[in-house]
Amino acid sequence: MPKFCPCGSGVLFSDCCEPVIQGAVAASPEALMRSRYSAYVLEHWDYLHKSWHPDTRPSRVSPTGTDWLGLTIVNTSEETVEFIAGFREGSKIMALHEISRFAKVNGHWRYLDGICDVSESGRNALCPCGSGQKTKRCCGKA
Numbered sequence: 001m002p003k004f005c006p007c008g009s010g011v012l013f014s015d016c017c018e019p020v021i022q023g024a025v026a027a028s029p030e031a032l033m034r035s036r037y038s039a040y041v042l043e044h045w046d047y048l049h050k051s052w053h054p055d056t057r058p059s060r061v062s063p064t065g066t067d068w069l070g071l072t073i074v075n076t077s078e079e080t081v082e083f084i085a086g087f088r089e090g091s092k093i094m095a096l097h098e099i100s101r102f103a104k105v106n107g108h109w110r111y112l113d114g115i116c117d118v119s120e121s122g123r124n125a126l127c128p129c130g131s132g133q134k135t136k137r138c139c140g141k142a
Contacts, residue, residue, distance in 0.1 A: 006041040007034035008071045008130060021047045025109075029102035030073060032109040033081040041068045053103055053110040069093070069139050070129030079103065086121070086128025086139065093121040093140045095128035 005016035017038035026032035032051060039047045048061040069086035074097075076082070085096045098116035102109050121128050127138035 005034075006038040006068070006071075009034065013038070025107065028076075029079060029081050029100070029109055030076045032102060032111065033083065033100055034071070034073075036111060037068070037071045037083075037085060040064070040066070051111055053105060053112040056111075056113050069127075070131070072128070072130040084128055084130075086130070088139065093128065093135050095119055095121050 003013050005011055005013040005018075007017055009016050017035040020026045020031060020035035021039055021042075021044050026035060036048060036051055038044075039051070043063060045061045045063060049057065052058070052061075067088040069088060071086075072084045074082040074084060079102050080099055081102070082099045083097075085098075087094050087096065096116055096118050098114045100114035101112040103112045104110070121135045121140070123136040123140060124134050127133050127135045127140065129139050131138045
């Protein structure tokens with residue numbers, strides 16, 4: 001059965017992030033960022049390491065065990081992507097709000113760095129999964 005892409009594009013994974021994860025050139029910083037989100041969801045650690053800019057790349061990318069809930073793109077520009085990624089940490093629903101910077105290396109976009117804020121999503125706040133519902137009525141349901 002075809003599977004939609006974890007990045008929330010509404011497109012099949014095979015037509016969205018999978019080709020980039022498998023080595024295709026990301027067309028834009030947003031495409032790379034979406035593929036990196038999908039790689040976190042699907043645990044493609046080698047790809048995450050490879051898609052990092054060599055100047056800021058860690059020695060390795062380790063499994064996180066994070067339960068990712070959804071991705072919302074807030075804004076994009078020529079070399080940045082602002083996004084909110086929802087995730088579950090124990091019983092808490094969290095939001096990672098980041099402005100990521102990207103740079104090209106040998107014709108490929110690479111994740112350079114980002115400024116991020118992680119916060120708990122309040123029960124009456126919009127759920128960070130991107131559903132448009134309040135957290136208590138969405139991912140925060142007991």
